[in-house]
Amino acid sequence: MNKKRISVIDLGTNTFNLLVAEWSEGEHPTILHRSKYPTKIGKGGINQNKITEEAIQRAIDAFNEMDRISAEFNTSEKIAFATSAIRSASNGNEFVQLIEEKYNVSVEIISGDREAELIYSGTKNAVELSHEAVAILDIGGGSNEIIIANNEKIFWKKSYPLGMTRLLEKFTPSDPMSKSDIAQVEDYLKEQLVDLFEALDLHNVKTLIGSSGSFDTFKQILLADGLQVNGLPESQFEIKLKDFFRLHQIFLASSLEERKAMKGMDPVRVELMVIASIFINHLVKEAGFSKLYQSSYALKEGALFELIEKNTNQAAVAVESKK
Numbered sequence: 001m002n003k004k005r006i007s008v009i010d011l012g013t014n015t016f017n018l019l020v021a022e023w024s025e026g027e028h029p030t031i032l033h034r035s036k037y038p039t040k041i042g043k044g045g046i047n048q049n050k051i052t053e054e055a056i057q058r059a060i061d062a063f064n065e066m067d068r069i070s071a072e073f074n075t076s077e078k079i080a081f082a083t084s085a086i087r088s089a090s091n092g093n094e095f096v097q098l099i100e101e102k103y104n105v106s107v108e109i110i111s112g113d114r115e116a117e118l119i120y121s122g123t124k125n126a127v128e129l130s131h132e133a134v135a136i137l138d139i140g141g142g143s144n145e146i147i148i149a150n151n152e153k154i155f156w157k158k159s160y161p162l163g164m165t166r167l168l169e170k171f172t173p174s175d176p177m178s179k180s181d182i183a184q185v186e187d188y189l190k191e192q193l194v195d196l197f198e199a200l201d202l203h204n205v206k207t208l209i210g211s212s213g214s215f216d217t218f219k220q221i222l223l224a225d226g227l228q229v230n231g232l233p234e235s236q237f238e239i240k241l242k243d244f245f246r247l248h249q250i251f252l253a254s255s256l257e258e259r260k261a262m263k264g265m266d267p268v269r270v271e272l273m274v275i276a277s278i279f280i281n282h283l284v285k286e287a288g289f290s291k292l293y294q295s296s297y298a299l300k301e302g303a304l305f306e307l308i309e310k311n312t313n314q315a316a317v318a319v320e321s322k323k
Contacts (some may be wrong), residue, residue, distance in 0.1 A: 002025070004077075005075040009081070009300070011059075013046065013199035015039060017034070017037075018036070020070065037061075041058070042163070046116045046141070051171045052119030056095060066103075070244065080105050081107070081118070082123065083142060083143065084159075087111070111159075115157070116145040117157070119138045120157070121305050121306050122298045123136050125302075133204065136148075136208040138299070140164070141166070143156070143163045145159045146160070149268075156199045159262055160193070162193075171275075189278075190282070197320045206289060210292070214276035217264070218239055219237045219239065220265070224262075230248065234296070237296075241289075244284070
């Protein structure tokens with residue numbers, strides 16, 4: 001049976017993420033490799049809608065490495081998805097063209113809605129969803145996608161230009177953050193997220209599932225702190241609310257240097273973790289969530305599962321047409 005290998009790349013605002021997978025028709029994919037690169041493509045220009053020369057150089061350095069790894073695994077296809085910082089940049093198309101030509105990779109600049117759909121596809125393959133509606137949150141550097149869905153469909157989705165790099169560059173808080181800095185961010189979020197809380201209330205949502213970076217960091221810190229792994233599939237992790245609130249208070253009081261020294265802290269998240277924690281805390285408190293989970297799958301896994309499904313359907317149609 002023919003095995004296919006593919007590289008899926010998520011061109012995020014803070015990190016570029018590479019996933020190399022192998023699959024055969026009718027089989028679940030095997031993840032062969034995962035890596036991430038701190039490109040910080042939005043740094044210094046995100047609120048001016050520009051990718052700086054320094055950021056482009058960091059992106060090229062990351063692509064050199066991802067290209068080498070893809071060649072090592074002998075992948076037959078490379079697909080990439082450009083998100084908030086690139087789609088909103090005046091030189092975003094120019095950047096994508098440079099990458100496509102230099103590295104022979106197909107890059108799709110995706111809308112916030114498309115991003116939300118891919119995140120849902122990834123999350124529902126990681127977390128056991130039921131008929132009950134849940135909220136899925138992906139915290140990015142440029143945007144945050146929030147989806148209300150169950151195991152069958154999406155009820156509501158929206159992409160907010162409230163990513164952590166955007167918020168950090170908008171508010172430039174002190175280190176550690178002062179009470180007035182925190183209040184300022186919370187007031188802004190309250191003002192921006194009115195329609196979200198109306199939707200959560202309408203669908204009676206009590207569970208929040210977080211995918212990607214900030215939630216991964218919460219999990220890593222809790223495990224490094226000696227918390228036992230709960231009896232769930234490896235792709236999902238329950239963050240007890242008492243543990244979340246405890247860590248949230250630690251983040252609020254911490255300086256950059258103190259966060260760097262935290263066991264389990266992702267170096268890429270050091271600058272952004274406090275503001276991400278404020279965002280999650282605001283959602284949990286305002287919506288009254290009673291359960292909080294981390295999903296190990298996000299956009300790139302969603303793109304992989306979507307591609308497999310498409311190939312499977314095409315193969316089925318081809319077989320049917322031969323009958």
